[in-house]
Amino acid sequence: MSTTRVLPLLLSCLLGAQASAATVGGHDFPDRISVPGVGTNLRLSGAAVFDRNYVPFYAAALYLPVSVRSSEQLLSGMSPYRMTLVWQIPALDAGRVDEYWRKAFTDAAGADRLPRIRSQVERFIDIFDDARHGQTVLFDYIPDAGMRIYIDDKPAGQLAGVEFNKALTSIWLGESAPRDFRTALLAGVAAQ
Template sequence: MLLSRIFSLCLLTLSATASAVTVGGEEFPERIDVPGVGNNLHLSGAAVLDRNFVPFYTAALYVPLSVRSGEQLASGMSPFRMTVIWQIPALDDARVDEYWLKSFTDAVGANQMPRIKGNVDRFLALFGAAEHGQTILFDYIPDAGMRIYVDNKPVGQLAGVEFNRALIAIWLGEKAPREFRDTLLANIDGP
């Protein structure tokens, strides 16, 4: 597990001049165009999230060059794209909901969940069962909120800085797996 993460980080670092990076069998371009933001989002990092030593999903984080730290990104004032590609063979909709609900609870704590419950419920309603290769795009634009796409089809938009801080905390917060978080933030300078 550690070796695969180090290998992923090395691939990302060594390919700074390449047009794409491959992590977990998925290819991620170095730069993307996001509607409402433009083509100024650059790949910060890509990593595979494992559950019980089995690849669960591959994720890639895109941010503007102006983002210099994870804390700056977590403030909710900078746009970003998180790409999630399921690596599991299949997951029924009840288990998908269970995964996201536990992830939100871990990220913000049970005592803070009531503050974002309405948006979490709307978020859970956007997804059904997951299958291998399904791609979810999370495009955050501070003035517009979080736009969510499943396999390039828009499925919803959720406003609220507090909710979006909670969502990014799933991947970058204190409770996120450290190696996974650090690899996603690999190309952001600063603390």
């Protein structure tokens, strides 16, 4: 990931107590949002562009309640959040989308955890078809309800299970995620 894309956003997030609205990858992300089942208290923590082979793959923004004060708290699966993902690639067929998610889950979950969540990973992958530039995917995690997924504002699926959702969150925020990307998404948590 290009440091030049992440540093301006990271600096602006660190300078204020709250992250302000951001434009990343040509997409505007508001500073606050309302999520059904959570309410209007989700604030922008950070946003970044995920590059794959030095090509912008997707822009992402992480929204958290003010009560989340650490990445560990978020990765525990006990805090709600929204991850907004906007595809940056011109187009990606369903087979390549499946390939991306399979590798991402394998890297994030590791060999020990992956067999325990394999059926949920397969259900997750079945939700996605072709990806196109500008397509928006919302991942709304509510601990009691699980992960609700919306594609272009239409409900696409829901998956319960803390262990599955911890693996999904780790794709973006775990040790296998690119450090600059993870740091930019968590900038609002670091600034508290």
